[in-house]
Amino acid sequence: MMPAAEDTAFVRARGASLKAYERGRWLKAGLHALLFWLFAALLSVAFVGPSSLIWSPLALVAWALVEWRGMELLRGGRVGALAGALTLVLPMSVLRRCCKPGALEMMGADCCSMPGACAAAGVIVGLVLACFLPTQGRRRDMILGMMLGMAAIAPMKCSTLLVGEAFGLLGGLVAGALATSAVRVFVGRQIVRG
Amino acid sequence: MADAHEDETNLDALMARLADGDRSAFDPIFRAFHPRALRLARLRLEEADALDAAQSALEKVFSRAGEYTPGRPVLPWFYAVAANEIHAVARRARTARARTDGDGALPDDLAATADDPERQLARAELEAAVADAIKGLDPVSASAIAAMLGDAAPLAPKERKRVSRAYARLRHLLERFQ
Numbered sequence: 001m002m003p004a005a006e007d008t009a010f011v012r013a014r015g016a017s018l019k020a021y022e023r024g025r026w027l028k029a030g031l032h033a034l035l036f037w038l039f040a041a042l043l044s045v046a047f048v049g050p051s052s053l054i055w056s057p058l059a060l061v062a063w064a065l066v067e068w069r070g071m072e073l074l075r076g077g078r079v080g081a082l083a084g085a086l087t088l089v090l091p092m093s094v095l096r097r098c099c100k101p102g103a104l105e106m107m108g109a110d111c112c113s114m115p116g117a118c119a120a121a122g123v124i125v126g127l128v129l130a131c132f133l134p135t136q137g138r139r140r141d142m143i144l145g146m147m148l149g150m151a152a153i154a155p156m157k158c159s160t161l162l163v164g165e166a167f168g169l170l171g172g173l174v175a176g177a178l179a180t181s182a183v184r185v186f187v188g189r190q191i192v193r194g
Numbered sequence: 195m196a197d198a199h200e201d202e203t204n205l206d207a208l209m210a211r212l213a214d215g216d217r218s219a220f221d222p223i224f225r226a227f228h229p230r231a232l233r234l235a236r237l238r239l240e241e242a243d244a245l246d247a248a249q250s251a252l253e254k255v256f257s258r259a260g261e262y263t264p265g266r267p268v269l270p271w272f273y274a275v276a277a278n279e280i281h282a283v284a285r286r287a288r289t290a291r292a293r294t295d296g297d298g299a300l301p302d303d304l305a306a307t308a309d310d311p312e313r314q315l316a317r318a319e320l321e322a323a324v325a326d327a328i329k330g331l332d333p334v335s336a337s338a339i340a341a342m343l344g345d346a347a348p349l350a351p352k353e354r355k356r357v358s359r360a361y362a363r364l365r366h367l368l369e370r371f372q
Contacts, residue, residue: 071215071216
């Protein structure tokens with residue numbers, strides 16, 4: 001049994017420690033987000049151009065949030081950011097066939113900026129990312145983290161079509177997660193029967 | 195002793211989860227750290243100051259939770275951070291007291307022991323036990339533990355590994371006092 005003064009001190013110290021913990025996490029998250037932002041900005045200037053920097057604050061905010069929460073959100077964020085960085089580095093013609101030089105005349109000059117094209121790329125990336133989802137645990141947090149990680153860096157490539165790409169990515173992630181779950185359940189049942 | 199080891203292993207796992215961002219590990223860790231911080235603060239400070247110093251030490255420990263390396267023992271890390279903070283609080287308190295009291299004040303060492311006789315006796319016994327145990331350590335470990343207890347200069351980050359090893363040896367030597 002704790003004396004009253006010690007009991008009060010315990011409650012007071014708990015509140016102060018929890019605040020200090022969150023403050024420490026924000027500080028660390030802010031520092032890491034700043035480094036991430038710098039890396040993303042350099043990458044986008046080198047591979048897309050200075051105009052893409054308009055979306056760079058999103059990298060700062062999204063990465064600070066992901067780092068602050070940690071756990072599955074951060075793990076998913078890392079995978080998403082890696083995928084986002086890959087889409088940033090890859091030439092446009094790899095992600096969207098119609099962006100190939102010479103293809104524009106055939107498919108219409110605005111093909112490169114069609115939301116549908118961005119969404120299709122998002123679905124493909126989403127399906128690939130879904131392969132990295134864990135079989136158990138907080139899959140929802142992991143998916144959210146992947147989306148935040150992706151949203152932190154990929155929009156710089158498709159700077160005018162953030163919404164289209166984001167919906168494509170969401171659809172791809174959900175479809176991929178459902179598909180991988182269904183395959184795992186099916187394989188699991190076959191093993192039990194066998 | 196096996197239970198204590200199990201507790202420490204459990205604490206290591208909980209601290210790794212907290213460092214990863216798992217907030218559900220905060221309360222069990224806090225319940226384990228609070229009495230330890232309080233005991234450490236009471237070794238150096240009066241009761242009223244010890245409560246504040248323990249809180250300050252815990253704030254420091256939790257604000258640096260993200261720096262904890264999973265897989266390493268958490269208690270030496272905790273004691274190193276907490277002891278540094280309590281050392282700093284004690285130094286600040288001494289400086290403040292010296293400023294406000296002026297010439298009529300008690301000397302610092304007497305002021306620090308201005309406490310009830312029972313507590314003084316318990317503290318003297320504990321300090322004697324620790325001093326005896328420290329004598330059994332090699333000079334490098336002894337100086338690391340002295341730094342941790344605030345009898346020497348605060349620890350540099352690179353010295354904390356040495357403290358970790360010295361702490362394990364000291365714990366082994368102190369087993370006979372339990």
